[in-house]
Structure formats: C-alpha cells, structure tokens
Amino acid sequence: LIDELTNVKENEQSLVYDIVLERSINGKEGKLPDNCVIVSTGNNPKESSAAYNMPEPLFRRFYAHIYLEPDVKSFLQWGGQPHKKFPNRPKVHPAVLSFIAAKGIKALCTPYDSEEPPEHAVDPRSWEQVSDILFAGHGEFDYNLIKNKVGDALARDFLAFVKIPPITIDSI
Numbered sequence: 001l002i003d004e005l006t007n008v009k010e011n012e013q014s015l016v017y018d019i020v021l022e023r024s025i026n027g028k029e030g031k032l033p034d035n036c037v038i039v040s041t042g043n044n045p046k047e048s049s050a051a052y053n054m055p056e057p058l059f060r061r062f063y064a065h066i067y068l069e070p071d072v073k074s075f076l077q078w079g080g081q082p083h084k085k086f087p088n089r090p091k092v093h094p095a096v097l098s099f100i101a102a103k104g105i106k107a108l109c110t111p112y113d114s115e116e117p118p119e120h121a122v123d124p125r126s127w128e129q130v131s132d133i134l135f136a137g138h139g140e141f142d143y144n145l146i147k148n149k150v151g152d153a154l155a156r157d158f159l160a161f162v163k164i165p166p167i168t169i170d171s172i
Helices: 011-020 057-062 073-077 096-104 124-136 145-152 152-163
Strands: none
Touching: 011 057, 073 096, 073 124, 096 124, 124 145, 124 152, 145 152
16 A cells, blocks of 8 residues: 555655556565555545645556545444444544534535635544544543634534434433
C-alpha cells in the first residue's frame, strides 16, 4: 500500500513508477512477488489543499481507479460495529451516530473550497475524533474540543442535539 500518494509533489511521485510498472525499485532491486498487488490511496486536489495531481503516466500505470464518496448509511454501519481495542463499545459514540443519522450528509462532510478553504473541513475522520473525545470524557461534552474538530456551527448544533431528551416508550 502506497498511502497518500497524491500528498507528495508530482516530481517525487515519479519514484513509484518502477514499483507500479516493473514491480521493483529501479527495475532491479526489491522485486515484488507475483501474488503482490500494489494499491495506492490519495485525495483529489479538489478535496484537499495538501493533494497534488498525479502525473498522467503514473495515473495510467494503475489498472483501476476507485473514487469513493462519503455515504451516511455506510458510516453509520461502520461506526456501529464493535471497536477492535474496546469491544464493549462501538467504533463511534452513539451520540455522534444519532446526530449524523438525523442531520445527514451535510453534517458528515462539508465541501472543500480550495479558493477559500474552510477553517474546519469536516469529514468522517473528524466525527471519529469527536467520538474519541466523547468516550474519553465519560459523558462530558466539551464544546471547545468538539469545536476544534468540526467548527463552531456544527459543534453548537451537535451539542443542542444531544441535549434533546430521547424519546422513550413511556414518553409516547
């Protein structure tokens, strides 16, 4: 796995040409086994100020390109699964999952504007970090910590949301 390849300047991305095409370094060293698959990840420059375009010759050396779009349903399914390190809790705090389920994609991800980058470009990773803050706070919701991950408007909206009493059978 060549992670975050597009975060490397285009002239430095060329260092992986041989790895992808010849499955080795400089065509000689570090020959990869035949059963090895080379995969790379990276952001599109439209989504991140840290990303660069991949040079066309390198782009064409990969057999396939998969473009992923954030999806609320997938995030909720993933976030509701047991955490590997803490099997007695889900990957994402239930308050975050409830908020994203209620607010949808506009809360899960904010659009990135390269001309006027937002102070907080929110994505699923941001909400996973909010979740970690909530679990570490043992039920305390620290506005400043949450604001640092998702920005003022979403932090306020989230905190207002979690203060709404849940609907119970008795209340119905």
